[in-house]
Amino acid sequence: MTRHRISAPMHGRGAQSGDLSTRFALPSRSADGDWLDARETVDGPVDKLRTTVTEEHPKAVLSFNKSPDIPFDRSVNAYRGCEHGCIYCYARPTHAFHDLSPGLDFETKLFVKPNAPIILRETFARAGYRPAPVAMGTNTDPYQPIEAQYRITRRILELCLECRHPVTITTKSDRVLRDADLLTELARRNLTAVSLSVTSLDPQLSRLLEPRAATPAKRLAALGVLTEMGVPTNISIAPVIPAVTDIFMETLLQAAGKIGVSSASWIALRLPHEVAPLFREWLAVHFPDRASKVMAIVQDMRDGRDNDPDYFTRMKPKGIWADLIRTRFRIACKRAGIKNEDLLLDCSQFRRPPRGGQLSLF
Numbered sequence: 001m002t003r004h005r006i007s008a009p010m011h012g013r014g015a016q017s018g019d020l021s022t023r024f025a026l027p028s029r030s031a032d033g034d035w036l037d038a039r040e041t042v043d044g045p046v047d048k049l050r051t052t053v054t055e056e057h058p059k060a061v062l063s064f065n066k067s068p069d070i071p072f073d074r075s076v077n078a079y080r081g082c083e084h085g086c087i088y089c090y091a092r093p094t095h096a097f098h099d100l101s102p103g104l105d106f107e108t109k110l111f112v113k114p115n116a117p118i119i120l121r122e123t124f125a126r127a128g129y130r131p132a133p134v135a136m137g138t139n140t141d142p143y144q145p146i147e148a149q150y151r152i153t154r155r156i157l158e159l160c161l162e163c164r165h166p167v168t169i170t171t172k173s174d175r176v177l178r179d180a181d182l183l184t185e186l187a188r189r190n191l192t193a194v195s196l197s198v199t200s201l202d203p204q205l206s207r208l209l210e211p212r213a214a215t216p217a218k219r220l221a222a223l224g225v226l227t228e229m230g231v232p233t234n235i236s237i238a239p240v241i242p243a244v245t246d247i248f249m250e251t252l253l254q255a256a257g258k259i260g261v262s263s264a265s266w267i268a269l270r271l272p273h274e275v276a277p278l279f280r281e282w283l284a285v286h287f288p289d290r291a292s293k294v295m296a297i298v299q300d301m302r303d304g305r306d307n308d309p310d311y312f313t314r315m316k317p318k319g320i321w322a323d324l325i326r327t328r329f330r331i332a333c334k335r336a337g338i339k340n341e342d343l344l345l346d347c348s349q350f351r352r353p354p355r356g357g358q359l360s361l362f
Contacts, residue, residue, distance in 0.1 A: 012211050012212070013049070013085050013104060013107060013108075013211055014084075014085035014086055014087035014089075014107060014208075014209070014210065014211050014282070015085065015087060015092075015101075015102075015103035015104050015106065015107060015278055015281075015282070016103070016278075016281050016282055016285050017101075017103050017104065017278075017281060018101040018103045018104035018105055019101060019103060049104065049108055050108065051083055051107075051108045051109075051110060052108065052109055052110065053110045053111070053112055053146055054109070054110070054111050054112070055111075055112055055113075055114055056111050056112070056113055057113070057114075057115050058113055058119065059119070060119060060123070061076055061077075061078070061113060061116045061119045061120055061123070062074055062075075062076055062119075062120060062123050062134070063075050063076070063077070067311065068311055068312070069311050069312045069314070069315050070315075072132075072133055072134075072135040072138070072168070073132060074132060074133075074134055074135065075134065075135040075136065075138040075139070076116065076120060076134055076135075076136055076156060077136075077138065077139040077140055077142075078112065078113050078116045078136075078142060078150075078152040078153060078156070079110060079111065079112055079113070079140050079141075079142070079144060079146065079147075079152075080094065080095075080110065080111035080112075080139075080140060081095060081105070081106050081107065081108075081109055081110040081111060081140060082106070082107060082110070082140040082141050082144050083107055083108075083110060083144050083145050083146065083212050084107070084141055084144055084172055084173075084210055084211075084212045084213040085107035085210065085211045085212050085213075086172070086209060086210045086213065087208075087209055087210075087278060087279055087282045088209070088239050088241070088269060088270075088271070088275065088279060089106070089140075089275070090270050090271075090272050090275060091106075091139045091140055092106045092273075092274060092275050092278065093272055093273035093274050093275065094139070095109075096273070096274060102273070102274040102275070102278065103274075103278055107212075110144075110146060112146060112150055112152070113152065114150060114152065116152050116155075116156065117152065117155040117156050117158075117159050120156060120159060121159055121163075121353055122355060124159070124163055124165065124352060124353055125352060125353050125354065125355045127352075129352070131165055131166065131347045131350040132166070132347060133166040133167060133168050133345050133347075134160070134165065134166070134167045134168070135167075135168050135170070136153065136156065136167060136168065136169050136170070137169055137170035137171050137195075138170065141171050141172055141173060141213075142169060142171060143171045143172075143173035143175040143176050144173065144212075145212065147175060148175065148178075153169075153179065154178070154179050154182065157179055157182040157183070157186065158182060159353075160186065160191065160192075161182055161185055161186055161191070162351075162353070163350060163351050163352070163353055164189065164191065164349035164350050164351050165191070165350055166190075166191045166192065166345035166346065166347055167186065167191065167192050168192065168193050168194070168195070168345070169183075169192070169193075169194045169195065170194075170195045170196075170197065170236065171194070171195075171196060171197070172196065172197050172198075172210060172213040172214060172219065173213060173214045173219075173222075174214045174218040174219060174221065174222035175214070176194060176196070176222055176226070177222050177225055177226070180225065180226065180229060180231075183226065183229070183231050184229045184230060184231060187229070187230050187231040187232060188230065189346065189349060190345055190346040191345055191346060191349070192231065192232070192345070193231070193232040193233070193234065193262075193343055193345065194226055194231055194232070194233055194234070195233070195234035195235070195236045195265070196219045196220075196222060196223050196233070196234075196235060196236065197219075197236040197237075197238050198216050198219045198220060198235055198236070198237065198252055199216075199237065199238070199239065199240075199241070199245045199248070200216060200245045200248045200252075201216050201217075201248050201251055201252060201255075202216070202248070203215045203216060203217070205244075205245070208282075208286050209241075209245070220235075220255055220256070220259070223235060223256065223259060223261055224259035224260075227259055227260045227261060227262070228260075232262045232263075232343050233261045233262050233263075234261065234262060234263045234264065234265060235252065235253070235256040235261050235263075235264045235265075236264075236265050236266070236267070237249055237252055237253075237264065237265070237266040237267075237329075238265070238266060238267035239267050239268060239269040239270065240266050240267065240268050240269065240325055241269045241294065242269070242294060242297035242298065242301075242321060242325075243290050243293050243294045243297060244287065244290075244294060246325060249266070249325070249328055249329060249332060250328065250332045250335075253329070253332040253333055253335075253336045253338060254332070254335070254336050256336060256338060257333075257335075257336025257337045257338050258336075261338060262338075262339075262341075262343070263338060263339070263340045263341065263343070264329075264333055264336075264338045264340060265340075266325070266329050267315065268301055268317040268322065268325065269298055270307060270308075270314065271298070271306045271307040272307050272309060273307075275307075276306040276307055280295065283295070297321050300319045300320070300321055301317035301318060301319050301321050301322045302317060303318070
């Protein structure tokens, strides 16, 4: 991506610019200085950057993967782009495929698949389909703000309950509690688990990192409510950003242990493709005093690179800093009483739905 100097922080957004990617040799955007100087005089005040939503109707919504270093082989992402605007989001580069910016476009130009539950039902109904846990929230958040309008995540959970199909959720939003009724019933049948990602305990830092996600306190509270309801829960400290968020690891795990969270996990900061320059830009704006230190540690964990794309090692950083975080995490989990026992969801209850109709009541 072609980067330009930022004159002032972009408030309320994670990305600080909207440059197009150069990865696919697409035309670049350039801002003419003379035009910018005269813009307000000619056109009036600049409009506030607003979110747009485009509906799309794909023929398939269940994505399969053969990645050997992730614990699921299928996922559903009802939304493309994410209004939460997390600066470190590894899904940002997907917008480049559509001639859109992985920066501001990713968090303001959203795409939604309103027919996703219908297509998923047809997939479940196929004679050759074999059930395995469906992961939601692996690319973009299933409980980002537009879920309140479209309710696609809820409809998918309703389908999973109807078909007795296991499903997992990863989110940064306490909006997950709106579907507590479905999650509780799914959990009663050993068909679900919910992970909430919490990066820090500082709401001001979270507003910079994840400007439109729920506050850390709300996410922890949601974990507590789900745990009380019997839903298996996980606190995901992801990503761990050295010299920025790693100081919160022990206190986050201690808080999770007190509310009875079932398990915990962590992922070191990953910066694939366009995420690396976007994150560097973010550091320069918000943490210029430690930007070089942060990236030096990141590169130390990634064999001298901003990012390691290789299987296995991408999820298992190396070096002294990585070993230190790994040791801190293990000790903190032990002190917090988080056992991290494996959870196996039940696939044996699956009931294949009839094509184009509801399951029989009998």
